[in-house]
Amino acid sequence: MRQRFDPLVEPEDERHWRSQLIHEGLLFPRVYEEYERYSEIARRPGALRDLQGERLSASLRHAIEAVPAYRRAGITADDRGDPWRLLSTFPLVSKLELAEGMVDHCDDDIDPTTCRVLETSGTSGVPLRMVRHDDALVHEWATALVRNQRQGKAFDRTVLMPCLARMDRWFEYTSPGAGFARVAQFGLAGREASDRAGSAERAGSAERAAFAERAAFAERARSLRPDVLAGTPRNLLDFMELLRSHGGPLLSVRSVVTCGELLVPAVREALTEFFGLPMIDMYAMKEAGTIAVQCEAGSYHIESERLWLEVVDDDGVPLSEGHTGEIVITDLTNRAMPLIRYRTGDFGSLASAACGCGLPHKVMDLVEGRNPGELRRPDGTVLPVLWVARAARRHPVRRYQIVQEADFSVAVLVAPAPSFTAADAAELTRNLEDVLGAGVRCRVRTVADGDFHSAGRRKDVDFVSFLPGTSTAPG
Known part of the structure; x- marks a missing residue:
């Protein structure tokens, strides 16, 4: 298995990636077996619904x-024997409930050797560790x-996965889970020199470097x-500007x-125009993996084999097709920590009609998803709010929220876990200043649960801004 890591990669990063890639390699024979099975199912009308019913029934009984x-x-x-009727008797579960009751939501006989523990990005302000069984990853x-x-x-x-905010280096690897694709990732963290024409000649030595x-x-x-090319819209916009300033598109x-x-x-249009290709957008989260992917016709098809x-x-209360509400997910393959009505x-x-592309997977319309946003400094520079979120998640908090006030100051509201101390607050403040x-x-x-800001219908958001002209102010 080929890996070519940049010398600047930190040892712990390298250990993490080596472990992940070895794990993918060991699972690949099973991945390919399921790939062949899914390819055959796609050719049989009605097979997808039968598969859903079988898996839903087994998942609920296991839970x-x-x-x-x-x-x-x-x-x-x-x-x-109606699994959908049985599903309706299960309670809805929020991220906060899952985070606080993680152990109670895991299988009694969970085997750590057949699972991976993932930490969510925190875009709702609620840190969550999710246990996913190998079976879920394989599917x-x-x-x-x-x-x-x-x-x-x-x-x-x-x-190529460009401009990752957490990185300031380049590294490549081969991903068995992705069919032995060659993947390269790089980031520009801390490199904020202007790319305007002539700026290199006028700048100091640090900016020239x-x-x-x-x-x-x-x-x-x-x-x-x-x-x-794959990445968040924000990262791809940064990459677009990088290429525009250094020779044009790929x-x-x-x-x-x-x-x-x-x-x-607006971002879709800008990226489409620059790269000369339509965007393929994916709706995904670490708790369940990929949820829906756009087809050539632009419809978001749900990964119905797994979800x-x-x-x-x-x-x-469940809504009928065509009515807008909150999206609730049930994972059909993760036995280690069943995700039921999440x-x-x-x-x-959910669309009431099938997509004209011919795929049997049900179609959804994503009206309002996660948009992490960015913090603004008085000098006009910006940085991803996830940098601050990452600092908050290092401490024992039940929930957090980042608030940028109209004077550019930043407050982090935290609902502390029992082990949160004044030392945690002081350290977090220093981290924020850095x-x-x-x-x-x-x-x-530190605040109570009821003291967080909400934004429209979304009650759990990790970032609100009161700066003029921003779209993240509470509704």
């Missing part, structure tokens, strides 16, 4: 028998291989000749995939 949270709830299996990767084949993407494609590094990243990206790329944030129309989606109103905090609707810089006043405040 009743082996998961403390559902065993205590007194849910009983329906002898009439997710297998359905992705089928989807990529349908889109004409070879297993050994080259994928940063300018040269950015140019080197652009050239390295071109020399990779990627088949696919001519070899055949597909541009966005994920991780809400893709708004069941509902849409509910503010009171948790409230995502995102809003959308991230935000001397020009931004910051503070940490």
Whole structure:
């Protein structure tokens, strides 16, 4: 298995990636077996619905028998054999409930050797560790291989994931879970030198060095000749500006995939115009993996082999097709920590008609997804709010929220866990000062659950801004 890590990669990063890639390699025979099975199912009308029913019934019965949270709830299996009716007797569960009751939502006989623990990005302000069984990963990767084949993407494609905010380096690896695709990732964290024409000549030595590094990243990206670009809309916008300032677009790329944030129309148009390709947007979250992916017709098709989606109103009552509400997910393959009727905090609707592209998967419309936003400094520079969120997640908090006031100051509101101390608050404040810089006043405040700001229908958001002209102010 080929890996080529940049010398600047920290040892712990390298250990993490080596462990992940070895794990993917060991699972790949099973991935390929399921890939062949899913390819065959796609050719049989009605097979997808039958598969959903079988998996939903097995998942719910397993939860009743082996998961403390559902065993205590007194849910009983329906002898009439209707898994969807049985599903309706399960309670909705929020991210906060899942985070605080993680152990009770895990299988009694969980085997750590067959699971991976993932930490969510925190875009709702609630840190969550999710346990996913190998089976869930196998099925997710297998359905992705089928989807990529349908889109004409070879297993050994080259994928570039540019401008990751957490990184300031480049590294490459081969991903068995993605069909042994060659993947390259790089970031520009801390490299904020202007790319305007002539700026390198006028800048000081530090800015000239940063300018040269950015140019080197652009050239390295071109020399990779990627088949696919993938990343958040924000990261791809940063990459677009990098290329625009250093020689123009990549001519070899055949597909541009966005994920991780809400893709708004203006950003879609800008990326489409620059790269000369339509965007393929994915709706995904670490708790369940990929949830829905756009087809060529633009419809978001649900990964129905692995997931069941509902849409509910503010009171948790299921809505019929065509009505907008909160998206609720049930994972059909994760036995280690069953995700049943999980409230995502995102809003959308289920289509009543099939897509004209011919795929049997049900279609959803994502009305309002996660849009992490960015913090602004008084000098006009910006930085991803996830940098501050990452600092908050290092401390024992039940929930947090980042607030930028109209005077550019930043407050982090935290609902502390029992082990949160004054030392945690002081350390978090220092971390914020390091991230935000001397020009931004910051503070940490402990609050009760009811004291967080809400934004429209979304009650759990990690970032609100009161700066004029921002779209993240509370509704």
